[in-house]
Amino acid sequence: MPDSISNTLRTDVPPAEPSKKVGALKPELLLKENHHLCPGCGEPLVVRMMLEALESLAAQQRTIGVLGIGCYTAFGSTLDVDLVQALHGRAPSLATGVKRMRPEAMVFTLQGDGDMVNEGLQEIIHTAARGESVTCILLNNGVFGETGGHMTATTVLGQRTKNSLDGRDAAYHGYPILIGDLLAQLQGTAYAARGSVHSAAGVASTGRMLKRAFESQARGEGFSFVEVLTMCPTGWFIPTAKGPEYLNEVMGEVHVTGELKADGVLTTTEQLRERGAAKD
Amino acid sequence: MTRRLMEGSEAMAEASIAAGCRFFAGYPMTPFTELLESFARRLPEAGGTCINAESELEAVGMAWGAASTGARAATGSTGQGLSLMQESFSEMTRAELPMVIFNMARGQGDYFQSTRGGGHGDYRHIVLAPADTQEAVEHTQLAFDLSDRWRNPVLIYGDYLTAHTSESVEIEPMEFPELPEKDWAVDGTLGGTGRSRTVNPLGVDKQSAGIDPEALWNRLQAKHDAIEREEVRVETGFLEDAEVVVVSFGGVARFVRHVVRSLRQEGHRVGFVRPVTLWPFPYEAVAAAAESASRVAVLEQNAGQMIDDVKIGVLGRAPIVAIGGISTDPSGFGVGDILDPAVIHERIRGVLSDA
Numbered sequence: 001m002p003d004s005i006s007n008t009l010r011t012d013v014p015p016a017e018p019s020k021k022v023g024a025l026k027p028e029l030l031l032k033e034n035h036h037l038c039p040g041c042g043e044p045l046v047v048r049m050m051l052e053a054l055e056s057l058a059a060q061q062r063t064i065g066v067l068g069i070g071c072y073t074a075f076g077s078t079l080d081v082d083l084v085q086a087l088h089g090r091a092p093s094l095a096t097g098v099k100r101m102r103p104e105a106m107v108f109t110l111q112g113d114g115d116m117v118n119e120g121l122q123e124i125i126h127t128a129a130r131g132e133s134v135t136c137i138l139l140n141n142g143v144f145g146e147t148g149g150h151m152t153a154t155t156v157l158g159q160r161t162k163n164s165l166d167g168r169d170a171a172y173h174g175y176p177i178l179i180g181d182l183l184a185q186l187q188g189t190a191y192a193a194r195g196s197v198h199s200a201a202g203v204a205s206t207g208r209m210l211k212r213a214f215e216s217q218a219r220g221e222g223f224s225f226v227e228v229l230t231m232c233p234t235g236w237f238i239p240t241a242k243g244p245e246y247l248n249e250v251m252g253e254v255h256v257t258g259e260l261k262a263d264g265v266l267t268t269t270e271q272l273r274e275r276g277a278a279k280d
Numbered sequence: 281m282t283r284r285l286m287e288g289s290e291a292m293a294e295a296s297i298a299a300g301c302r303f304f305a306g307y308p309m310t311p312f313t314e315l316l317e318s319f320a321r322r323l324p325e326a327g328g329t330c331i332n333a334e335s336e337l338e339a340v341g342m343a344w345g346a347a348s349t350g351a352r353a354a355t356g357s358t359g360q361g362l363s364l365m366q367e368s369f370s371e372m373t374r375a376e377l378p379m380v381i382f383n384m385a386r387g388q389g390d391y392f393q394s395t396r397g398g399g400h401g402d403y404r405h406i407v408l409a410p411a412d413t414q415e416a417v418e419h420t421q422l423a424f425d426l427s428d429r430w431r432n433p434v435l436i437y438g439d440y441l442t443a444h445t446s447e448s449v450e451i452e453p454m455e456f457p458e459l460p461e462k463d464w465a466v467d468g469t470l471g472g473t474g475r476s477r478t479v480n481p482l483g484v485d486k487q488s489a490g491i492d493p494e495a496l497w498n499r500l501q502a503k504h505d506a507i508e509r510e511e512v513r514v515e516t517g518f519l520e521d522a523e524v525v526v527v528s529f530g531g532v533a534r535f536v537r538h539v540v541r542s543l544r545q546e547g548h549r550v551g552f553v554r555p556v557t558l559w560p561f562p563y564e565a566v567a568a569a570a571e572s573a574s575r576v577a578v579l580e581q582n583a584g585q586m587i588d589d590v591k592i593g594v595l596g597r598a599p600i601v602a603i604g605g606i607s608t609d610p611s612g613f614g615v616g617d618i619l620d621p622a623v624i625h626e627r628i629r630g631v632l633s634d635a
Contacts (some may be wrong), residue, residue: 029472036490059471061471062469062471063471064349064467071484076478077478077485080476080486081468081472082477083477083480084348085482085484086344087371092341093338093342093345094342096338100329102468126338183286216564
């Protein structure tokens with residue numbers, strides 16, 4: 001029996017360390033635990049996984065983040081990493097300037113779907129095509145959460161928002177953009193993945209994707225991208241507790257999770273969906 | 281020291297590098313294109329980076345990111361391209377970031393854009409308007425100094441002639457008083473220490489509960505008031521006993537200066553005021569010149585923009601006449617008939633005969 005297991009299982013001696021409630025641990029790179037985001041919001045989970053990924057790579061003192069404009073902008077005062085606040089949609093360009101002047105730094109952007117896929121679509125595509133050595137993180141909840149739940153470019157068909165009251169209709173509003181597929185196919189993109197924080201397994205998987213993206217950046221492979229589906233019960237007008245289920249069943253059906261480009265292998269969202277269907 | 285025959289664009293790029301500029305991003309547009317070409321050729325040799333940005337929006341964003349790390353950074357375009365960058369200029373000013381902006385304008389129709397801005401909110405840029413290539417070299421270096429000193433963008437207002445005229449210039453790194461340390465810039469090394477930094481236009485501080493826009497905007501206003509008191513630059517000539525004072529700026533003022541000199545030789549009582557900084561505008565110099573003049577003439581290559589500032593300066597002390605106007609060749613690049621000493625001579629003579 002390996003030591004780690006035997007130590008855990010032994011009950012006849014006191015544990016080497018007092019037991020800890022994992023959920024109560026604050027990432028080292030967070031100045032305080034409080035945040036002002038809504039109950040049930042998925043964004044703080046992603047921020048936590050991102051910080052833990054940076055900590056696991058010992059990148060605490062070589063990280064520069066660029067924040068977009070959205071609810072997550074509020075983390076600007078509590079993340080204990082160097083930050084630059086960008087305009088809506090412009091974070092990838094700022095990150096480009098930062099990285100070119102500080103090539104030794106781990107540079108990330110944190111953007112929402114309104115920020116990245118609506119306002120800043122051209123910037124994220126060009127930055128990826130350039131193979132810019134930065135990691136762009138998309139918090140995708142399919143709505144403009146900060147303005148109170150309006151349709152974005154990733155809102156799925158049928159989804160009700162404040163300006164698509166009868167649900168997104170393809171004939172009237174057009175189709176959602178699968179941004180991960182767009183970026184993954186570009187030669188400059190080294191790593192692209194889509195996670196979701198609707199479940200504990202999804203959170204853990206998202207953490208691994210973020211870590212792989214940062215590792216790819218550290219190796220200088222090119223552009224890296226992690227999209228994470230996040231709950232926004234406030235913007236979706238549903239009970240808080242229903243958030244994860246809605247995320248998985250409404251958003252997750254279209255923006256299927258999995259790695260879209262890793263180790264040179266390209267996988268489309270459609271292929272991920274087929275694999276998921278085969279498993280079911 | 282050797283003088284070299286250089287085109288304005290190349291000279292400004294060289295002067296930028298001499299001033300320590302290590303980052304440039306731009307998008308081609310006539311007559312700015314050669315400045316981008318010069319940076320693209322020279323910056324990598326000097327250990328810097330020049331990115332051929334995919335749009336003006338991205339060019340200014342990249343320069344913003346570079347400036348956030350404390351690097352001396354610049355971008356530019358023509359007024360048309362700068363229109364696209366206005367949102368960022370406004371926000372960068374609130375983030376108190378130094379940056380140098382080159383406007384190789386098509387004529388002088390961007391006076392309002394440069395001095396009032398097309399962006400949102402209360403903000404100001406220092407605007408330098410060189411009259412010739414040697415001055416463009418000096419203004420370029422001054423711009424990097426002023427922008428670091430005040431932590432504020434500085435715009436250089438040039439034009440087709442500034443960009444494309446070849447003159448004999450001397451590019452020597454200029455000496456400036458010591459600058460404060462960039463203790464606000466991000467390099468990534470302070471993460472996890474509780475002292476990490478944030479460069480932002482919102483008034484956010486680390487650990488703060490929210491934003492305090494009023495305090496931020498009051499602080500910026502106080503800074504802009506101080507710039508108005510301390511950074512006015514102006515060139516005047518032949519003002520003593522002048523009956524007619526001609527106000528003009530930039531490349532056009534070079535023609536005016538030449539014509540005023542020759543009118544003086546002919547015995548006419550005419551002088552000139554050339555705002556070197558368009559913001560802060562030399563209101564006091566204009567007021568003093570108007571005190572004893574019977575006419576103030578404004579010669580600008582647009583439909584009448586700087587004349588608003590001249591009116592504020594003159595404040596009724598003398599009648600003001602506009603003797604400039606829109607003037608461009610069919611290319612639209614602002615090289616029109618007004619850029620001719622004979623034309624300017626005639627227009628000033630017209631004011632003298634009325635006076």
